[in-house]
Amino acid sequence: MADIEFNNSQMHFSDRMTKVYTSINEQIELFEKRQHDALKIYTDLFDALIHGPLSHSDITTERIDFEGHRHMEEMHAYESEIINQFSSFMKDSDQIIHDLEYDPDSKAKLIHFLEVMESSFRTSMESWEKTIARFEAFIEDIKNSFFRLVCMNCNNTYIYGDKYCRYCGAPMGTPIFIVDVRECIYGPKPVIRTHVCSECGYSWENCVMIDRERWCPMCGGKVKVSGDLFSGLGDLF
Numbered sequence: 001m002a003d004i005e006f007n008n009s010q011m012h013f014s015d016r017m018t019k020v021y022t023s024i025n026e027q028i029e030l031f032e033k034r035q036h037d038a039l040k041i042y043t044d045l046f047d048a049l050i051h052g053p054l055s056h057s058d059i060t061t062e063r064i065d066f067e068g069h070r071h072m073e074e075m076h077a078y079e080s081e082i083i084n085q086f087s088s089f090m091k092d093s094d095q096i097i098h099d100l101e102y103d104p105d106s107k108a109k110l111i112h113f114l115e116v117m118e119s120s121f122r123t124s125m126e127s128w129e130k131t132i133a134r135f136e137a138f139i140e141d142i143k144n145s146f147f148r149l150v151c152m153n154c155n156n157t158y159i160y161g162d163k164y165c166r167y168c169g170a171p172m173g174t175p176i177f178i179v180d181v182r183e184c185i186y187g188p189k190p191v192i193r194t195h196v197c198s199e200c201g202y203s204w205e206n207c208v209m210i211d212r213e214r215w216c217p218m219c220g221g222k223v224k225v226s227g228d229l230f231s232g233l234g235d236l237f
């Protein structure tokens with residue numbers, strides 16, 4: 001009878017261990033994937049910065065390279081700490097399951113061990129997650145500083161939420177990032193123009209020197225552009 005009870009508690013403990021093991025393992029895999037994806041994006045962006053049409057100053061790419069490495073070291077440090085922690089956890093838990101057979105009184109101690117392990121993992125995982133999130137924010141910064149989202153079809157600027165490209169009328173699939181070329185155009189002053197879709201009536205304004213927006217971003221319909229708002233101010237009176 002005592003033996004059965006004892007085996008049950010061993011089983012129960014073993015089950016609980018397996019659950020903790022599985023959940024930690026899943027989290028690690030998830031974070032590794034997220035880290036891997038971020039590294040891939042970063043590498044692509046950095047390559048594009050170095051080999052792209054814009055030659056950024058060496059100082060800028062050096063600074064990005066330096067920062068990037070700092071982030072990677074930080075993430076990898078937590079990653080290996082967690083992997084080591086995990087393997088020592090596995091070793092300890094094997095020992096604990098084994099000991100249970102001979103020392104049923106140690107159950108409370110062992111449950112405490114599990115709780116400590118869980119909470120220590122949670123803390124480490126949170127720290128690891130923060131380093132990944134910082135790296136992702138760093139990547140966003142690079143994107144926003146040196147890249148812009150464009151239509152895959154015509155490479156003109158994508159405006160958040162557009163379903164159709166305003167420049168070529170193509171349905172907006174997944175916009176792509178390209179290295180931003182900061183043009184310096186000397187020409188006419190920017191002008192505010194109103195665009196009204198002849199199909200769905202959606203309207204918007206822009207303020208640029210040369211307007212090339214001809215298609216409705218909502219339905220892809222042809223757009224009527226009414227000229228200069230400044231020159232039309234007279235109509236208000």
Ligand SMILES: [Zn+2]
Pocket residue numbers: 151152153154155156165166167168169170
């Ligand atoms: Zn386009």
Ligand SMILES: [Zn+2]
Pocket residue numbers: 197198199200201202216217218219220221
């Ligand atoms: Zn429309």
